Amino acid sequence: MxxxxxxxxxxxxxxxxxxxxxxxxxxxxxxxxxxxxxxxxxxxxxxxxxxxxxxxxxxxxxxxxxxxxxxxxxxxxxxxxxxxxxxxxxxxxxxxxxxxxxxxxxxxxxxxxxxxxxxxxxxxxxxxxxxxxxxxxxxxxxxxxxxxxxxxxxxxPHPVTRLQVPFYCQTTEFSCGPASLLMAMAGLNRDIAMTQADELQLWRESTTIFMTSGHGGCGPHGLGLAAWRRGFEVDMYLSHEQVLFIDSVRSQEKRDVISLVQEDFMRQLEATDVRFHYCNITMQMLINHLDAGHIPLILISTYRINRNKAPHWVVLTAHDPHFIYLHDPDVDNEHHASESDNCYVPVSKAEFVAMARFGRSQLRAAVVISRRSLDSASIGQS
Incomplete structure (x- = not known):
């Protein structure tokens, strides 16, 4: 030829x-x-x-x-x-x-x-x-x-050490926080069930009542309290002490309800050993938590993902010199996505820092859960 x-x-x-x-x-x-x-x-x-x-x-x-x-x-x-x-x-x-x-x-x-x-x-x-x-x-x-x-x-081609966190897809448009918390808890305790009933129960415990529109999403106070009630240690990082998400609604009546809900969460949290840190959680702090086997839930803005300015919870699962990795519970089925597109998702560290903030106040929020030690367990039961 x-x-x-x-x-x-x-x-x-x-x-x-x-x-x-x-x-x-x-x-x-x-x-x-x-x-x-x-x-x-x-x-x-x-x-x-x-x-x-x-x-x-x-x-x-x-x-x-x-x-x-x-x-x-x-x-x-x-x-x-x-x-x-x-x-x-x-x-x-x-x-x-x-x-x-x-x-x-x-x-x-x-x-x-x-x-x-x-x-x-x-x-x-x-x-x-x-x-x-x-x-x-x-x-x-x-x-x-x-x-x-x-x-x-x-x-x-750097090695990646991943936390073994199972994936769970949120079943409603407003339950990203509960779905993320289910994944984090199951990553620490394999006996934790991940069902829609558990997802909705967590939402009922954690919801802010109102958010940008439709059903209320979940804030860090409710999620942290729900995790503590289920036997986990909780560290909560907030960039400020003001009422969260209040700028995302226009109705004064709804703003008043959001304020009352957060006040009630704070009263309940005062009776726990949940640790509050009023600061911007840094990349190095997140890495230290991951290396210690702790699992952070992070509030992000979806703008850099789908151009919608909505608050959204994800779970951090790994890191390497270039990337932070996350589980995103919101699977976009309309665009041929699958669960494998949403687990251990690599995001450049610079991109992650940009997306991990929300609203005009540039709110940064993280709920980090870990296994409860014997000492802290006795505190929680006292």
Missing amino acids: TEAQAPRLTFRNAEKRDVSQLVSIENQCFILDRLSHRSFLRMLEKGHSDIIIAELNNVAVGYALLLYRRGASLARLYSLAVLPEYRGAGLGAALINQAEQRVRAHDCVYLRLEVRPDNLGAIKLYKHLGYRQFDVKPDYYEDHSEALCFEKRIIY
Whole structure:
């Protein structure tokens, strides 16, 4: 075969005109969980994504679809497809290599993916390319099959020591605080249940009654009190002593209720050994807590994630020289997100400092929980 006759493999970004070809590849490669014409079009128009098309002699033979998480250094290989007649020639590995180059250009520290446990060929390929399994998601696919979650560190290959914190997805739009507290408590005590009933019970105990709109969210006072009642030590860090979230509502009646709720929480907290620190918790303080096995809940603004200025609770789970890692209980199912996009999410330390504040007052709040020592347990029971 002459050089001119040799197969020529090229890669390019997908465009709107390629949607029909992408759907054709999708339908030839998959029986279930297929992406539709509308889904591909939405990815190209609005998605925080890349679609890479592999062409052999100018004929589309496969694609890789990457999703990026806004505000985090994380990417996900949402779909990888190679036409059946072209498999076994290294095209899958070549597409993954292209995907990794894109991820590296986006400064993403991890590339993650899901795969069916019966897709042995794909699992072998991923392991060969340096991916490791880090989780299993039950009832993930359309036929209720579980998914194996794999990841590969793309940049900054420093070792990461992770706290073993299970993931829990909030079941309502207003219960990020209770969901985060459930994860933190279960990370310290495996006997802690993580159910919707427990989530809503925590919300009932911790809610501020009113927030920006709709149902009230949970503030640090209520969450700290709920954790203490369940046998944990609590350190609470607040940037100021004023009533929290009061600037987020306009009605004076609602502002008065928020004030009364916080006053009541403070009265209850005075009877506990919860430790208050009126200061901005620093990155080094957070790192020290993580190294000691303590689990911080942090209040952030979602503006740097989805451009909505809403208060939101997340759980810190790890750190390394470049990143802080978090569990975010709010899974964006409308944009093809999965739980693996929301656990151990790497956020650059500078980005995290910018997002860990809320409102005009630049409120910074953290609730750090840890296992109760024998001495403190006796104090709590006295």
